[in-house]
Amino acid sequence: MAAISREEVAHLARLSRLAVTEEELDTFAGQLDVILQAVAQVGEVAAADIPPTSHSVPLTNIFREDVVTPCLTPQEALSGAPDAEDQRFRVPRILTEDVAS
Amino acid sequence: MSSDLTRMTATEIAALVAGGETSAVEVTRAHLDRIAAVDEQVHAFLHVDTDGALAAARSVDERRAAGEELGPLAGVPVAVKDVLATRGVPTTVGSKILEGWRPPYDATIVQRLRDAGTVMLGKTNMDEFAMGSSTEYSAYGPTHNPWDLSRIPGGSGGGSAAALAAYEAPLAIGSDTGGSIRQPGAVTGTVGAKPTYGGTSRYGLVAFSSSLDTPGPCARTVLDAALLHQVIAGHDPRDSTSIPQPVPDVVAAAKLGATGDLTGVRLGIVSEFVGEGAEPGVMAAFRESVDALTKMGAEVVEISCPTFSYALPAYYLIAPSECSSNLARFDGVRFGLRVGDDGNRSLEEVMSLTREAGFGPEVKRRIMLGTYALSSGYYDAYYGQAQKVRTLITRDFTAAFERVDALISPTTPFTAFPIGARTADPYQMYLADLFTIPTNLYGGPGISVPCGLSEGLPVGLQVMAPTMADDRMYRVAAALESAVGTFTPPAL
Numbered sequence: 001m002a003a004i005s006r007e008e009v010a011h012l013a014r015l016s017r018l019a020v021t022e023e024e025l026d027t028f029a030g031q032l033d034v035i036l037q038a039v040a041q042v043g044e045v046a047a048a049d050i051p052p053t054s055h056s057v058p059l060t061n062i063f064r065e066d067v068v069t070p071c072l073t074p075q076e077a078l079s080g081a082p083d084a085e086d087q088r089f090r091v092p093r094i095l096t097e098d099v100a101s
Numbered sequence: 102m103s104s105d106l107t108r109m110t111a112t113e114i115a116a117l118v119a120g121g122e123t124s125a126v127e128v129t130r131a132h133l134d135r136i137a138a139v140d141e142q143v144h145a146f147l148h149v150d151t152d153g154a155l156a157a158a159r160s161v162d163e164r165r166a167a168g169e170e171l172g173p174l175a176g177v178p179v180a181v182k183d184v185l186a187t188r189g190v191p192t193t194v195g196s197k198i199l200e201g202w203r204p205p206y207d208a209t210i211v212q213r214l215r216d217a218g219t220v221m222l223g224k225t226n227m228d229e230f231a232m233g234s235s236t237e238y239s240a241y242g243p244t245h246n247p248w249d250l251s252r253i254p255g256g257s258g259g260g261s262a263a264a265l266a267a268y269e270a271p272l273a274i275g276s277d278t279g280g281s282i283r284q285p286g287a288v289t290g291t292v293g294a295k296p297t298y299g300g301t302s303r304y305g306l307v308a309f310s311s312s313l314d315t316p317g318p319c320a321r322t323v324l325d326a327a328l329l330h331q332v333i334a335g336h337d338p339r340d341s342t343s344i345p346q347p348v349p350d351v352v353a354a355a356k357l358g359a360t361g362d363l364t365g366v367r368l369g370i371v372s373e374f375v376g377e378g379a380e381p382g383v384m385a386a387f388r389e390s391v392d393a394l395t396k397m398g399a400e401v402v403e404i405s406c407p408t409f410s411y412a413l414p415a416y417y418l419i420a421p422s423e424c425s426s427n428l429a430r431f432d433g434v435r436f437g438l439r440v441g442d443d444g445n446r447s448l449e450e451v452m453s454l455t456r457e458a459g460f461g462p463e464v465k466r467r468i469m470l471g472t473y474a475l476s477s478g479y480y481d482a483y484y485g486q487a488q489k490v491r492t493l494i495t496r497d498f499t500a501a502f503e504r505v506d507a508l509i510s511p512t513t514p515f516t517a518f519p520i521g522a523r524t525a526d527p528y529q530m531y532l533a534d535l536f537t538i539p540t541n542l543y544g545g546p547g548i549s550v551p552c553g554l555s556e557g558l559p560v561g562l563q564v565m566a567p568t569m570a571d572d573r574m575y576r577v578a579a580a581l582e583s584a585v586g587t588f589t590p591p592a593l
Contacts, residue, residue, distance in 0.1 A: 008473075016465075017449065017452045017534070018456050018469070019456075021329070026467070028469065031527050032470060034528050038230060039414040039415075040414070040419050041411060041413055041414040042414045042483070042485075042486045042490050043113050043486060044491070047490060047492075050492050051489070055297070056298050056495070056543060057298060057299045059299075072206065075207065076205035077205065080205070089434050092446060
């Protein structure tokens, strides 16, 4: 039985903000199914009482002195932006425009 | 003279520059000429920074002329994997989504390379976002293995490894998340070292899987790798996962190893990695190397690390999960590509079109896989379980290091495969990192050193050491190198 359906892959693509094509959906559904069946092997390991490891370095709460240091100018910070205006990143519209003005 | 300079080790070049027998500019020109002559065939570089390299070289020569004391690698050219931010120099991560991006700052490692007087030649090709084992997933076309141009140079850092094997650079920087320094080293007959996680700064390294990503040195000899390691490693206040401890003396360890004496060194062969998983030619070269290590006085035993068999599936849950989160920053707003912004489409539509156009298939697969593994309902069975397996893998390492000083295995199950052989089935590609992944999950250091040939193609031996004991792996690798020598590919 397949581990993942074409519809689930379409849902994942939406969650991932990827406007995938119908053709890609066919390909990815098959490939992700193979991968998921393989990685599901982790379930064979008896680990119910084992603590999880998220990170190999046991460091927490790293602080530094609150010292002012040089940083990027607005021009430098915006130098890679696809669009900028008035020292700000310009974005496509966020709200729908069906509100009567 | 030019062709001679490109055949030298970094150690030899640095000595000639320091002694005034050649100049950094002459060394740099020789390597730029070599790149111009062979890189059309190899495609190790995505960007060659001719002007920047010559300016850096001139600066070294001027400082030397002024009597300034220079570091041990001053004047030596280095190729940098395109995953590190380089101020004003294009940084693409092998992806269309960052095409044309010129970072406004340097990664810490790049800054340290500049401070040390090394000369950055340019940026090397890689699998997109360092996701891959062959460099075929680069959005800018594959790199070719100098040993056989129809074969892959490994990945994701195939460009850095191929640049070394093709004598385009004596030193290179890579990054290793699941084997991306060591596996390319193995299949190109070069040396690749993954330092202890946190031993090298990730500041300015484009993130793929933040709990695993480790930048490190690549070279043609173990001593050269150690010298480069010494330059780039050490605590960085800008990386909160950077370890605030002194760097182990890897250069002294490499020199000690080169004496060929391993008396008192205990090595463990990972039983799980010398069974049927590796090609016969790889195993033959590995066995011969074990004999050589034994002859030099090492005490070699077999050690079982049973959970290592689950490292690959655990990795392909943990790394994609972290990737799906990290790559959310590519939203078409702050840097890189923006597609479909026609004034009518919403931010979300533009974001989806941008990511669809900017990411290649492997990156999309991993983002979706990670999104799946982190979804409520699947989290416990996939990501949560993988994190528990990670704990068990760490315990296997810890137990092994109570009995031996370092673990050894072949670096890869197979030698360089033909370009195109594994792209149709992504999971077949993942198997290339079968032996290198456990080290990343544990966080310790690992090195690949050339150990022989199989049907004319290089084989690597991997040495894995406890965290912050990077010096141990350099000692063993240098000893093996002194016994088996280095390997030269056919002339291009």
